Amino acid sequence: MKNTLSALPLVLLSAVQVAGTPSAMAATLEELMTKGKLAADLGDQRGAEQAFAKLAADAATPESARAEALVRLAVVQRALGKAQASAATFQKAMQSPGRGAQVTRLLTLALAGVAPDRTRWANEWPKVRLAARSGAADAQPSIQWPGPGPQGVREALPARDPVSFDLEDVSLTAFLYKLLTGNPPGPPMIPPGFANWPRSYQPPAAVQRLEFAIAAGTLPDPRVTIKASGMPWNELFENVLASNGLGFVLERNLLFITRVEDLGAIERVRGRVYESGNPVSWTIICGTLADLFRILSDVTGLQLVPDRSVNWMFAPGVHPATNVNWLFALRISEHPALQVLDLILAANGLAATRIDAPGAEPGRTSLRICKLSDVRGEAVDLSKLVPVESPKP
Secondary structure, three states: OOHHHHHHHHHHHHHHHHOOOOOHHHHHHHHHHHHHHHHHOOHHHHHHHHHHHHEEEHOOOHHHHHHHHHHHHHHHHHHHOOOOHHHHHHHHHHHHOOOHHHHHHHHHHHOOOOEEHHHHHHHHHHHHHOOOOOOOOOOOEEEEEOOOOOHHHHHHHOOOOEEEEEEEEHHHHHHHHHHHOOOOOOOOOOOOOOOOOOOOOOOOOOHOOEEEEOOOOOOOEEEEEEEEEEEHHHHHHHHHHHOOOEEEEEOOOEEEEEEEEHHHHHHHHHOOOOOOEEEEEEEEOOOHHHHHHHHHHHHHHOEEEEEEHHHHHHHOOOOHHHHHHOOEEEEEEEOOOOOOHHHHHHHHHHHEEEEOOOOOOOOOOOEEEHHHHOOOOOOHHHHOOOOOOOOOO
16 A cells, blocks of 8 residues: 555656646647637637737747747737737737748738749748838738839729638639639639639729730749738739739730739830731630630731740640640730730740741741740831731631
8 A cells, every 4th residue: 555655646747747748738739729710710809819829928839830820810910900919910920930931921911912823932932021001000011022023003003992812822814814804794714723703703993994915924824822801902913913023014005914024025015006907806814825826827817936945835735624824814905916916925025027937838928936035137016017818728
C-alpha cells in the first residue's frame, strides 16, 4: 500500500507533463483557430474576435499562426465597425515576423479583394506594402502593389457601384471579360471555376457602353482569386490590373488592357484612319488567337502567317478542353476589320510585315506576323491596306 500511495504524485505529474507537451498545446491552438474561423463563417463576429484575439496575444502561438490570427482579427474588427482598431491590427499583421506568402495573400484578399496568379505571387509577395488612405484617421489601409501599375483608373472610370465576388483561381482574361460584360442575353457563358459567379451581376451603366480589347498575358493563362464584398467597382478593377502587372488606355470609347510594358504599342495605332469596308461587330473571348486570325483572314482576304517564334499564340488545340486558356477578349462594334487586326497585334506585342513568309499562297496578299523585336525594315501600316473579299471556294 505504501508503495502504491507514493507512486500517485508521479502519476499526476506525468499527466500534467503530457497535457503541457508542445503537441498538446499545438492541438489546442489549432482548435482555437478552427473555432474562430467557424464563428466568423456563422456570423458570430464576437466569438470570432475573442478566439483570434486570444491566439494573437498568446506567447505560445507560433509566429506564422499569430500573423494569420492578426489578419483574421482585423477582418472581424472591421465587420464589427471597429475601423480604427482594425486598421491598427492590419498594420501589426503586416509587421509580424511570421508573415509569409500565404498570410500576405490572406491580407491582400482582405484589403484589396484580389490575389494575383500564384506563379506571379511567389515572386511578388515580399514587395507588397500597406499604404494609409487619405481622409479619416480610422480609414482602412490599402494595398500598394509592386511595379508601376495602372494610372488614373478611378478618374477614367469613376463607377463606384458595390460588387461582391467569391472566385478561386479563375482565368484572369475571363474574369475581366465578365466584369466588363456582365451576363449578356442568351445562354450564360460559364468558364471553368465560375460556378459562383453572381447571376444578377451587371457592370455599371458607363462600363456597359465601353468597347474593349484585353490581352492579359502569355501562356499559361494567368489565374486570379477574387474575394470581394461590397467593394467599389473601380477600386476592384484597379486592384485586379495592378496585382497582375496590367495597365490600360481609354481612347474615346475603347478600353485597351494589356501588360504595362506593352501599353506603348497602342501609340502605333492611335489616330490611324482605316479604309472603309468590312466592318465587324464582335463580343468574343478566345483560347488562343488562332480562331481570331482565321476569321480575320476570311473577312479581309489576307493570309496571316505567323513566325515560328510566335506560332504558339496561334496554334489551335494546344490545350485540352478541360484546361482552356483564354488569352484575348474583345468587344467591338462596327469597326473596320483591319483596325481590329491592328488592335490585336498591338495588344500582343506583334507586327505585320510584307516580307515573304513560308506557306504564303501565290496570288494572295500575305502578311508575316512577328514579334516587334524581329521586325526587319518597316512594319505594315494596316490603315493603308485595302481589304478585299477572300476568294470563294
